[in-house]
Amino acid sequence: MDRAAVEDLMTLSFMNDAANIVFIGPNGVGKSTLARNVAHQALICGHTVLFRTASEMLGELAALDSDAALRRRLHHYAAADVLAIDSCAVLRDVESPGCKPCFAQRAARATQHK
Template identity: 80%
Template structure:
């Protein structure tokens, strides 16, 4: 394929009908290729902005600023491999398991943002918000539409599974959603509970075993261990304030003596 033919096909994909109508006259003009490139770049920029807005990621610390030395256990290589997005090709899932404050949400958001940058659709939600919303719907048609909203994205991040306890209704809804996405789209889950304790998250729910089975089949399960990073930062801020107060107290004490 010639470079001109390739350029014309790019213009067709962009639906630049006015340009294409005069293609024989303008094809060799030096401004045509930059014009097509500018239009591609602008549409890509607007598409990314729209997908970021629709993803509801919120703020997060970039992976380059993540303190890898703080978790006592975290497979950095596995996280960096996730950032290549290879798991999306197989519609594989990702489960990050660890105590509060070790960076599970931050890591999940970084992977999700990487997917957005590479053109994928993403939706971020907490388990509490999503299951509460779904359980409150009393119309079957409305529920089906809302389930489709959560089933459709290339990447769905469900944060904080395990922080609350849920009813059988919630468990059934989560199982339905995971089943819809199973082997079709990738789901990233963060949880502070190991799978052996999920029966406490969904007490008396008959589908818990099947739910976990669907979730972890073709999944990368990454355990993270360590003390809460937020508690670490709080201690550091307290220590800093204490050091800042100490010189003032010493000076005041010197004046009194």
């Protein structure tokens, strides 16, 4: 892991541009721990944070029974200054119907922070 890159992440400068950060690597190298540390740093600095696993998020979204409920849930996700989604490997199949709300969420967050 690149120490300088980690130290840069911990400054939270990516938040100024509403940039997405993605940790990619094999199991057991510390991606989840790094995401938690960035989220913790954001909390210390007074930001709001929402941490979910991708399976939790997809389960929440799949359980919704109306477009209005989906919009409210997406707004809930977008309201956090930092939204950390762990175990995104389940999102590999972008054509999967269950993944579409997550990509809609990403678009909503990008629009909200501009």
